[in-house]
Structure formats: C-alpha cells, structure tokens
Amino acid sequence: MKVVILGGGVIGVTSAWYLSQAGHEVVLIDRQTGVAQETSFANAGEISPGYASPWAAPGIPAKALRWLFMQHAPLILRPNVDMAMLRWMIAMLGNCNATDYRINKGRMVRLAEYSRDQLIALRAATGISYDERSQGTLQLFREQKQLDGIAKDIEVLRADNVPFEVLDRAGCIAAEPGLAASASPIAGGLRLPNDETGDCFKFTNALAAMAKARGVQFLMGRTINGLAREAGRIAHVVTDDGPVTGDAYLVAMGSFSPLLLAPLGLRLPVYPVKGYSITVPIVQPEAAPVSTLLDESYKVAITRLGDRIRVGGMAELSGYTNDLPQARRDTLDHSVGTLFPGAGDLTKATFWSGLRPMTPDSTPVVGATPIDNLFLNTGHGTLGWTMACGSGQVIADLIGGHAPAIETADLALARYQR
Structure with missing residues (x-):
C-alpha cells in the first residue's frame, strides 16, 4: 500500500518509519526544507509517560x-x-x-507508556x-x-x-x-x-535519514494546499508542485491539521x-x-x-x-x-x-476518520516527543489493518462525536 504522510515533525517521521517497517510504500510531504523545523525543533526534551496528565483537571x-x-x-x-x-x-x-480527568489521564498514560517501550526497542534495534x-x-x-x-x-x-x-x-x-x-x-x-530525556530534533533527523535509506520518499519544501475528495475518498494531495497520490493518507500536521480538514467537513478540536x-x-x-x-x-x-x-x-x-x-x-x-x-x-x-x-481533553487523535482512506495522528499537545513512537506504531497497525498492542478505540476522532 502507498501511504502519503502530511507533516514532517516527529509524529510524521515516526509514522513514516513504522509504516515503512511494515512494508508500505511511504511518501512524506512538508512545507519546510528539512524535518523537525517547527514544533519538534526545540521542545523541552522530556520523555515522561508518568507525567502524561490532562491540562483539564479539577x-x-x-x-x-x-x-x-x-x-x-x-x-x-x-x-x-x-x-x-x-x-x-x-x-x-x-x-x-x-471523572473526565481520570479517563483522559488513563488514555494518555497508556499511550505514553507504550510509546516509551517502543522507543527503547527502536534504540536497541537501530542504535x-x-x-x-x-x-x-x-x-x-x-x-x-x-x-x-x-x-x-x-x-x-x-x-x-x-x-x-x-x-x-x-x-x-x-x-x-x-x-x-x-x-x-x-x-x-x-x-x-x-x-527519559533526549533531543527531539536530533532524533527526528536521525530517524528520517534511516527511513530515507529504507526507501521512504521525502518531498520537502512543498506547500500542501488541500486534499481532493472523489467518490467519498481522498483522491490526492493538492500541493504547489502538483498532485501527490496514494492509497491511504495520514494527516500529521500538528496545529495546522484542523485547517486542512475543515473543507472536508471534518471538525478536529485541535x-x-x-x-x-x-x-x-x-x-x-x-x-x-x-x-x-x-x-x-x-x-x-x-x-x-x-x-x-x-x-x-x-x-x-x-x-x-x-x-x-x-x-x-x-x-x-x-x-x-x-x-x-x-x-x-x-x-x-x-x-x-x-x-x-x-485537544481540549489533552489526548491526541490517532486513528481513522469517516473518510475510509484518511487517518489522523495529531493533537499531542506538549507530549508529541513522549508519545511519538507509540503513536507511529499504532497508526501503522491501524492503516495496515492489524490490531494494535494497546486499546486505541478511544483515541480516534469518533470520541468527539458522542
């Protein structure tokens, strides 16, 4: 399957890595000339699953x-x-x-702990x-x-x-x-x-280099203007350098994700x-x-x-x-x-x-959307670095039709439609 990823921060790059590891053809698009140039550039550096707590609290x-x-x-x-x-x-x-605090913190800690384990495994496997x-x-x-x-x-x-x-x-x-x-x-x-701690910018660039060596295509310096929809599915990405097509599309554009999704009738509360x-x-x-x-x-x-x-x-x-x-x-x-x-x-x-x-509940949005070939991996707030590897593995499993190792139904966009 060919998967097109929109966004070259730590979330987009880890998603590209795990999708590539699963055998998919992967293309990543970003407006910057290099990866991790925006929110992933100089964050606090902490990988703290236990401190994964909602901002919304009593x-x-x-x-x-x-x-x-x-x-x-x-x-x-x-x-x-x-x-x-x-x-x-x-x-x-x-x-x-x-009540909501306990629910949201439970979701966040679950994903963050899983992500920390995935990072340890990635480090052991790749150095x-x-x-x-x-x-x-x-x-x-x-x-x-x-x-x-x-x-x-x-x-x-x-x-x-x-x-x-x-x-x-x-x-x-x-x-x-x-x-x-x-x-x-x-x-x-x-x-x-x-x-743990670590430099998110260094990590993202090192992982991008390894992903590129595995065949992931990085289309950098391209402005993403929209998603073209035909017959209820995403047909291609509209960029300033022409359309980019795939079988599945993953939006990992951080704070800019809701602006891209709004013309499709999808309200993402990020x-x-x-x-x-x-x-x-x-x-x-x-x-x-x-x-x-x-x-x-x-x-x-x-x-x-x-x-x-x-x-x-x-x-x-x-x-x-x-x-x-x-x-x-x-x-x-x-x-x-x-x-x-x-x-x-x-x-x-x-x-x-x-x-x-x-997001208003501090939990990221990771999973499917009502458009069957469009997926989301965004909304991580202050915990993108902490949750990156786990979110990348989860979305690779979901796009590939496999059951993730952790519960993920409550991470998808559908939780806001209750």
Whole structure:
C-alpha cells in the first residue's frame, strides 16, 4: 500500500518509519526544507509517560485565573476574535472534572507508556543516538500545597503500575545535586525513575535519514494546499508542485491539521497552544541538571541535553503566532536561574517558540476518520516527543489493518462525536 504522510515533525517521521517497517510504500510531504523545523525543533526534551496528565483537571479554572496575574505566568491569554479558540476553551472547561480527568489521564498514560517501550526497542534495534539519558524525571514543588495535591496523580500511577518516589527536599537534592545551590524553597518532589530525556530534533533527523535509506520518499519544501475528495475518498494531495497520490493518507500536521480538514467537513478540536524554550550552554557541569526537572510553580521543564540545558514551558493562547516576547524569556531565565544558579550561560541562550497542537481533553487523535482512506495522528499537545513512537506504531497497525498492542478505540476522532 502507498501511504502519503502530511507533516514532517516527529509524529510524521515516526509514522513514516513504522509504516515503512511494515512494508508500505511511504511518501512524506512538508512545507519546510528539512524535518523537525517547527514544533519538534526545540521542545523541552522530556520523555515522561508518568507525567502524561490532562491540562483539564479539577481546580484548573480557579488556578488559571490566578496564573493570568502572575509575573512569571505559566498561562498567557491573548484573546482575539477567534471562534475556534472560544470553542476549544469551552470544551476544555467541560473536561475540568474528576471523572473526565481520570479517563483522559488513563488514555494518555497508556499511550505514553507504550510509546516509551517502543522507543527503547527502536534504540536497541537501530542504535539511534540523540543525546539520550534514562535517569528519570523529578517534578519539583516549591510550595507544600503543591505537594499535598498529588494524590490523584499517584492514584493513576499506581493503577498503571508506574514506579514513583515521593521525595522531601533532601531527596530532591539527592536526585538532582545541582539543586543544593538553590536558595529557592523546595517542599518536595515526585520522581519517576523510568522516564527519559533526549533531543527531539536530533532524533527526528536521525530517524528520517534511516527511513530515507529504507526507501521512504521525502518531498520537502512543498506547500500542501488541500486534499481532493472523489467518490467519498481522498483522491490526492493538492500541493504547489502538483498532485501527490496514494492509497491511504495520514494527516500529521500538528496545529495546522484542523485547517486542512475543515473543507472536508471534518471538525478536529485541535488548537495551537504556544510554548517557549531557551537552550543554554552549560558552563558548570556539576551545577547543571542530571536529567529533567519539572518546575511545578511555573510549568517549566529543565532538561539536560548533552552540553546544553533546554528550558521549556508555558502555555499561551494567541492563535498562530510565533513572536518572542521578552517577558516569556524572563520566566524561563527565572526558573532555571533560581533552581540551578550558575549552571549555564544565560547570556548565550537561544530563544524559540512553537505551536503545540492541543485537544481540549489533552489526548491526541490517532486513528481513522469517516473518510475510509484518511487517518489522523495529531493533537499531542506538549507530549508529541513522549508519545511519538507509540503513536507511529499504532497508526501503522491501524492503516495496515492489524490490531494494535494497546486499546486505541478511544483515541480516534469518533470520541468527539458522542
């Protein structure tokens, strides 16, 4: 079968790899001249299945109001006349209850744990290298009330048999010795020892090179203008360099996926939630993080990637914008500077933003659509890197007509049609 993939980020490239491994002819199309040039370019670097949690949770509406007025706010709302944003926010608020939280977190952890296992298997089979580390993730709580509120997360971790450790300040410093130099209050932490880290950009480019060697065709620098539909099926992809045909079509275009699907009458509830990162050269290795630390107060991840520190986070609702306000960088500088003082040279950091494709229930959309040869692998939000390999294997199974190793019926677009 010939499968045409739309999108060259980590989701599109992992999908291409697993489809190729299954024996399909694969063509990947992207508007950029290389893979992983947009949301996959400089993300936080964490592969954290146990922290796969919905943004929509009990208490979030009240917290969100407080966050909007913080100096270093983890949530930024820049409203405009955008009905898609309004619909997305209403749907997200509708998921802010205990029942939906448990359902959504269960879905997310299931896919994320499976994805981590697939990544380990891929690394063992290919030797792929991407500044990877397997030294766990520490969620750090500066305030006692944050530590006191982890019961619901621990409940899900136990149900899914995910190993974890609840740590006091001394335990946090034992896991991340660089914290010893911090003057910030540290109430404690939740550590997941099985989590990993790695450079998503390096991984995606290395995997794309291996996929190309296996015969995957990469049509880069092509603008995708639409999908042509005939007799109830997708007939071809409309590009600025002519049509591209296949037997099946997979949309993996992140935040731009709903714009492509709307003319087909398919409403995909994915909205761009902008995130920011800085990449900081390490100047004191002993003071730098060992793995990934999640600063709960500012919703910022601090990750060691070789001789660099990647600091990423925040959630900004501002549509399809890629500007770089100084205030966002100040928040990232503050988080890493107060927890790991002197570890990196902030004056030489590079600043970046990306559009995360977020669904209102935080669960990605992976599976079939009402159009029988059109499939989706999108909407992973902040967890595209964490869920990439599992999502790629799942969609390859579904397109090939095989039963995936995990339950996937509740990941498809149909869940929004209830």
